[in-house]
Amino acid sequence: MQYAPENNGIAIEPPDLHHTAYYVNRELSWINFNQRVLEEALDKNAHPLLERVKFISIFSLNLDEYFMIRVAGIEDQYEAGIQDKTVDGLTPLEQLEQIRMRILLQLHQRNDCFYNDLIPALADRGIEFVRFADLSPEHQEALETYFRQEIYPVLTPLAFDTGHPFPFMSNLSLNLAIELEDEESMAVKFARVKVPSILPRLLQLNTIDAVAFDDDKIRFIWLEDLIENNLGQLFPKMKLNRSHLFRVIRDADIEIEEDEAGDLLETIEQGIRSRRYGKVVRLDISPDMPQHVRNLLMKNLDVTIRNVYEIEGVLGLGCLIDLLKIERPDLKDEPFVPFNRVEEQFGGDIFNAVRTKDQLLYHPYDSFQPVVDFIRHASADPDVLSIKMTLYRVGSKSPIVKALMHAVEQGKQVAVLVELKARFDEENNIGWARALEDVGAHVVYGLPGLKTHSKVVMVVRREQLKLKRYLHFGTGNYNPATAKIYTDYSFFTTSESLANDVSELFNVLTGYSKHKEYHQLLVSPVNTRKKIIELIEREVSLHQRDGSGRIVMKMNALVDGRTIRALYRASSAGVKIDLIVRGICCLKPEIPGISEHIRVISVIGRFLEHSRVYYFHNSGNEELYLGSADLMPRNLDHRVETLFPVLDKSIIRMVKSDFELILLDNVKAWQMHADGTYSKVENQQPEINSQKLFLERASQKKSSYQFNV
Structure with a gap:
């Protein structure tokens, strides 16, 4: 269905809605989403201190998974010689290059925030990160005792020479590459020590030795720092020249040939084990790692310079989520008891x-x-x-x-x-x-x-x-x-x-x-896309009749090309469309003649926006679907999903009031622009933080019921 306007009675050729200019790259859109997560940590006024640290952790964990799944898939395409372009016109190599450029910038922002903002601010509030080398001899001795008793027995140094193969590095492992010198033969040696994931990365000093560390401060030391400063216990009669931290991220996507899988459960178990052995897609190193050690790691891990990321400071900040265990309610979000x-x-x-x-x-x-x-x-x-x-x-x-x-x-x-x-x-x-x-x-x-x-x-x-x-x-x-x-x-x-x-x-x-055939349910892969597009096109027809067309969709991701083109056609016909898309959005709003009636916002706040809502005004006979499906090919073609209709008018009004409030958010909402970039929603209206208002509404309901009782 085409909606071409007329110019002096002559029909204008409708635009090619498949044109690459009308789409955002899926992978780069995800990076934009994770940037919005990072911004929650960067904004000094957004959250209490430990909650800002939490967003550093979430950003980092998100990024790890992104490399394990998405980047790994693009690397596979590139290595297989696939040159197919994405909907926005990028080849696999062009995507990998843009991903690297943007991720390096984000990692710099993250580290600048953590080391130059959050760590000093936490120290001012009595929570410190310390280095072994900066501690007093008494404190170092206490930690050396702890190392001998609790860490040393878990460590396994692995040599690498003609008699020892290059040691295996498991997915997400943090390691020390150690350069040694035999004091007798003066031969240069290389060894690897894995920082054991079974132990906590952040060691709280007063829980290690309450006598030695008896002040009121909460102080942490990184596990790898303690190991690095006690390597002499692992290599007696060896001279320690230098040690270098590095971290390995592997392809962790499980491929299942289900036609050949007699026992799916057993096949999945084998796939989980195989994650440890997937191809390395990212090698994180410290900037001061010498070239000969880099070359050794790159050769034996089979990676190119494109896969190597120099990162200042600590490698792998996902563990910072553990800081939320600290009993400091003054540095966390106010607790909330939901309404039952x-x-x-x-x-x-x-x-x-x-x-x-x-x-x-x-x-x-x-x-x-x-x-x-x-x-x-x-x-x-x-x-x-x-x-x-x-x-x-x-x-x-x-x-x-x-x-x-x-x-x-x-x-x-x-x-x-x-x-x-x-x-x-x-x-x-x-x-x-x-x-x-x-x-x-x-x-x-x-x-x-x-x-x-x-x-x-x-x-x-x-x-x-x-x-x-x-x-x-x-x-x-x-x-x-x-x-x-x-x-x-x-x-x-x-x-x-x-x-x-x-x-x-x-x-x-x-x-x-x-x-x-389902009478009311929308079920993928049977009829979800078909029905959603039919509802969009019906809204167009009704709008052309009475001018009341409106569509609101809330989801985690919008990727499906056919649905995007249906939304473009609806916008071209004048239908007002509001899209609340938390993460990936491949549609571009605000393009004259294409999507000028489409607004896209993303809300990032205390809670993860996860609900899926599909609303159609339908000339006042409002229609509403809720359910599990995002508008992505995987949800529409490769998953069993359900969207269910809500027929009770009072419930429709409730959900409508929810998304209307979200659309008014000017504190936690980001608006997407025609070039695919986002900026914080700013206007002259009073501040509206939708999640905060939902919390207040729930608390008022609770208070109201308690009062009535």
């Missing part, structure tokens, strides 16, 4: 609440406990006959999985789809899958070639001689821990039409059903 509406209104009876009317919860402002209670109560309720559920990420101590196991023990039929391919959660999920199988639950691992990312539960309960199906849909995972820091919706309903669709979906997931 089901407890307040229905005495915790989730079945009564859902029977009364559809229930929508907005986490973390609304408590996640009703979701846990839904499974827990179902597992113990004698009237419940069966529970069916999808599990993607649930965490290592899942009360939900324990409730499912209890349900089996109570004689209920329990069928669980456990997604073993949830990246970096594979080990957790393997453990839970085996535990569920051991008690007799029906456990399946999904469909060949597809990840099951859908978040849905169905509980079948006998009520008044009839069976009633209770449903829960989520935009986020069944993980109580992440539900405290991710913004997500939970929706409970007893809708018969949705229950019929969910029953069909589970038949597809657990059996051989090839069901392709």
Whole structure:
């Protein structure tokens, strides 16, 4: 469908919406997102001190995963000689070059913030990072004793010479390259010592020796600093010339040929083990590492200069998240207790609440406990006959999985789809899958070639001689821990039409059903893209009739080319479009004649914006979908996803008020421009921090209920 305007009665040739000028590179868009995360640490007024340190950690952990998965994939393309260009016209090598240039700049910003801003500010508040060389002899002696007793036994020095092969460096390992000299033969030697990941990177001095370090300050020393200054104990009768820190990041993407995998669980386990051996995609070194040591590492790790990153100071700052364990509430966000509406209104009876009317919860402002209670109560309720559920990420101590196991023990039929391919959660999920199988639950691992990312539960309960199906849909995972820091919706309903669709979906997931028609659910890879584009095009038609067209979409990422082109066409027709995209956005807004009616914002704050919302004005008969799917080819073509309609007008108004508030944010929101860059939203309106206002709203609800009681 083309919407070409006319000029003096002559139709203008519609623009080529496939043109590279209309798209942002996916990889560079992600780097822009991680920059916005870093900005939370750079801004001195954004958060308390330890929360700013947390954002340094999140930025660093994000970057590690980016190299392990995304950069590794582009390196594979380049080495395979693939010259296919991305939607914005870049070859694999051009992407790698731009990635390196931007990441080096970000790492400089990160380190400048950490060393020149955060460390001095923390020291002013009684939290210090110390160097072994700067400590008094008494303190050094205490640390040397600790080293001998607690660290030395764990270390394994590995030589490298004609009789010893180059030692293996595991993924994310931090290492010391050590140059030695034999005092007898004067021969120069090389050895490697791995900084053991089983020990904490940050050692708190007063927990090491409360007598030696008996002041009120909280002081930390880096584990590698302590090891480096005690290497003599590992190499007696050897002269230590120099030691150099380096860090290795490998390709960690698991490739699964499922057609050849007789046992998917075993295949995933093998894939997890193989992560240790993936190709090195980044080698972090200190700038003062001499060239001959660099050459030795580069040759034996098989990397080029493009993969080598010189980084001042500490290598690998993801561990800084551990500083949040410090008992200093004055340096952290104010604690928040979420509002439990089901407890307040229905005495915790989730079945009564859902029977009364559809229930929508907005986490973390609304408590996640009703979701846990839904499974827990179902597992113990004698009237419940069966529970069916999808599990993607649930965490290592899942009360939900324990409730499912209890349900089996109570004689209920329990069928669980456990997604073993949830990246970096594979080990957790393997453990839970085996535990569920051991008690007799029906456990399946999904469909060949597809990840099951859908978040849905169905509980079948006998009520008044009839069976009633209770449903829960989520935009986020069944993980109580992440539900405290991710913004997500939970929706409970007893809708018969949705229950019929969910029953069909589970038949597809657990059996051989090839069901392709859903009455209300949008299910990937069956119909999500098709339906979303149809809804966009309907909005265009209605706008041309009455001028009321409006679309609001909130998601984590917008990458899908066909959907982007549908949005461009809608904008060209005058439909007002607001996109709230936390991370990657390949669409360019504000382009005259193409996307001038599209606004793109990204909100980065205390909580991770994770909910997916798709709203269409529909000439006043508003239509709203929530669910698990972002608008990316992987979500639309290679995953099982669900988007569910919200039909209750009062709930639609609630969600609409939520996203309208987010769209007004001028404190934590970033706006995207036509060139793909972002800037903080700035206007003359009173300050609106949407997450802060949601917290205040939840606290007011809690206070209101307590007052009424």
